[in-house]
Amino acid sequence: MLTYELKKSPGVPLYEALYRCIRADILSGNLKPGEKLPSKRALSQNLEVSKITVEGAYGQLLAEGYIRAQEKVGYFVEDIPQSVHVPVENPSAPVDPEASAELQSGGPEHFPFSVWSKLQREVMLDYGERLLLPMPNQGIRELRCAIAEHLAGFRGMHVSPENILIGAGTDFLYNLLIQLLGRDKIYAVEDPGYGKIRKIYSAGGVRCIGAPMDHCGVRPECLENADVLHISPSHHFPTGLVTPVQRRQELLSWAEGTERYIIEDDYDSEFRFDAHPMPTMQSLDRKGRVIYMNTFSKTLAPSIRISYMVLPTALMETYREKLGFYTCTVSSFEQYTLARFLSRGYFEKHINRMRKFYKQRRNRVVSALNGCAFANLLQIREEDAGLHFLLKVDTELSDEALTALCARAGIHLRTLSSYYRGEAPEEVRHHLVINYAGLREETLEQVLKNIEKTP
């Protein structure tokens, strides 16, 4: 039987301490692939903790792909490559929303105007003339430090402020990456996927190919010709897929020992509701192949243009040498304001409020769907993350007709199939992508009625 001394430490819930112990045993090989874990009841009795604590730990391990559940039999250790040591200390929550006009952020009513305004005034008074001096091209140090701390606390990432580069939006950062990694490289983007990313790479003058996906994420065997892979493993758009840890390892292996890079687009991990988000690929990366990217445009407001990326050290050096002449694109006023917003805990509070707000909205949307006259024809598919889910509709209509129907009801929805580069497979038909962040349930009900009326 597993036995651990679970120390209480401030800020770390007991279930998380347990989760970390078991994960460490899996990664070190103390728990072997295929090995059965004790039942929740047995383990809770053995460790003298509540069953809820064990459930929390197993739930997190399950969500991250370290273990699998077999119905009515129990939990089993997955086959995780041993070489990896995950340095995650306190996985918890941020991401890159702006990669998306479609992934519209929802409730601006929650933006803490008075706090932001107060911080702006403070910054003016405290920094004065220093605000007007040329700033470091990488972004001001205060903000990079605050982001590093934030990533440590919420995402379990250990990142030096020296490796962080601030920029006015991810669109801009993608373009910098093309210049950094090379225009002669082949960039692979998820297929299906968020169309704007493809557009940016194409406008940037590089060859961009589709990276086919299965139920675990991008398929490494299809990446033979690619040099750079752009993915959102924590929450794929539009399928909602969370790439399990094993596939993440396989993708890392694809990049390791080569000149290949993975751009990890962590665009909406803050909005995972019921469990901690999966640790980032950047945390798993030992060979400097992962570039982590995120933004504040989704979490704060789409009109605030502050994004950042974390470059591996060697790549950061190349950046300074080759592209260090670029002036930082974000005004120092906003950088200082955001630095204080982060370091004083306002961001954390804001995210918590938003998460709650979105969760309520999601639940209302789900209720509306469940309560409608033809609920039996609908099936919600979600992965407990982000601000959208898939709604499978049992209908004879084509996807085009379904979209047109929604549009007539005043709601612009897209189907999953429309996110495919080429023809979508049969099984993805009739899936509507529901961004509940910006969706009003009245509108949704109207759409449902319209669909109902249609033969």
Next chain:
Amino acid sequence: MLTYELKKSPGVPLYEALYRCIRADILSGNLKPGEKLPSKRALSQNLEVSKITVEGAYGQLLAEGYIRAQEKVGYFVEDIPQSVHVPVENPSAPVDPEASAELQSGGPEHFPFSVWSKLQREVMLDYGERLLLPMPNQGIRELRCAIAEHLAGFRGMHVSPENILIGAGTDFLYNLLIQLLGRDKIYAVEDPGYGKIRKIYSAGGVRCIGAPMDHCGVRPECLENADVLHISPSHHFPTGLVTPVQRRQELLSWAEGTERYIIEDDYDSEFRFDAHPMPTMQSLDRKGRVIYMNTFSKTLAPSIRISYMVLPTALMETYREKLGFYTCTVSSFEQYTLARFLSRGYFEKHINRMRKFYKQRRNRVVSALNGCAFANLLQIREEDAGLHFLLKVDTELSDEALTALCARAGIHLRTLSSYYRGEAPEEVRHHLVINYAGLREETLEQVLKNIEKTP
């Protein structure tokens, strides 16, 4: 004898009214190339205006290349192509400074903190949630309108807000232009010139060639292979050269009727001290070949990242079609704040203060130079514009030795020759580029003493 009815209109000084009348006659052909203008005294008597008024008008015409002066003989009309009608209504003053870390902006002590801060608060209160909504990708309309008005008032440009594109710094805008105009094009940049521009084009993956210059600016006959010309005709860095109107016409002819474009980098025209700045090439352009670019980073502070460009209508349409998906890179807060700063006249006041401040600084630097023990070895070359001048030193030292000497005295100056792509011609040797905006005269005196001590 020239006879005009000079109407007094608010905001237009009499000398300017006269300047416009004479210019109109030159452009319409009423005054023929080579024709002698009346003497200042004769014209002032004829028009019943003061001699100063006539002097002001002739000075402006001279500065812009419409007339030439022949010592002790008088003023003569230059040979200006007739086809052009200049729509300049009220030429007066803005530019793009940020194209330059070297062209460092000087006195942040003059930034109107309290006004900016007040406007920020106002914007928060007045716009509220609207600040958080996704904004137009081109930039918010209020700012584009304010910029269009500003350009009309200060630069005599008639520009629609629809043709203005806001971006976080000119570095970023150059990169957008590469994507818009094409990566297969050949870009010509001034040689000598500001090195960063060349770096940006090269990093952007395009072929970048040098555009050789003579005493009037870029030589059109050397542009046979180029598709896009990037120039700063109002004040070339580092020579300070102002391209006269005739050469501007020749450059426009180079672009007209082809797929060629001219990027007009108007980076520091606000700081012209003794006369109105030359009208922009954008104002002369009838065929949609000129892209005008400017920034607020130099006039306000290098840490404020707001720049813009004015695209010809057809090009703007192509932009929307091809690149309209790019999200605007400047936060809406700052856009709204700057819009009010402009439209309420604060910017104009600020520029006037800065201009005065820089003029004083320039005069102190000039006095220090004139008063030093070897003033006879120094010669100041300037074109009455911008924040730098050339200082010719009569010395046996090489340019490298001269630079090293300054560096030892703690002042980092570059010589004109160092801005050449290849070998600089003999006659540009021994010219120091003096950016007086950021220069303290004590430091300068120290340098002068050091040079003096050197054999």
